[in-house]
Amino acid sequence: MEERTDINRELMLDANATAGVLYEIFGVEMTASPTECANCGNEGEIGGLLAFVQGPGIVLRCSACENVVLRIVQTPEAVYLDARGAVYLRLAR
Numbered sequence: 001m002e003e004r005t006d007i008n009r010e011l012m013l014d015a016n017a018t019a020g021v022l023y024e025i026f027g028v029e030m031t032a033s034p035t036e037c038a039n040c041g042n043e044g045e046i047g048g049l050l051a052f053v054q055g056p057g058i059v060l061r062c063s064a065c066e067n068v069v070l071r072i073v074q075t076p077e078a079v080y081l082d083a084r085g086a087v088y089l090r091l092a093r
């Protein structure tokens, strides 16, 4: 497998930790929600994205091209969600 230098896999979160944070923010179980990478068009579940702790937030990257799909930063007052790397994010009602 090709060696990547731009990603520190030691900062990778496990899926359960990611699911907990997403549930806290969205109030729904998110890991099975479908999303599509804006960079390569790869479609998959949010739970299948690569999650990293980075600075004050969490970064979810495409498992195919490693493009940043979602970036979540939590402050005491608010949650910042940067979803420009996703074509869409489907939240079940």
Ligand SMILES: [Zn+2]
Residues within 6 Å of the ligand: 037, 038, 039, 040, 041, 042, 062, 063, 064, 065, 066, 067
């Ligand atoms: Zn991608």
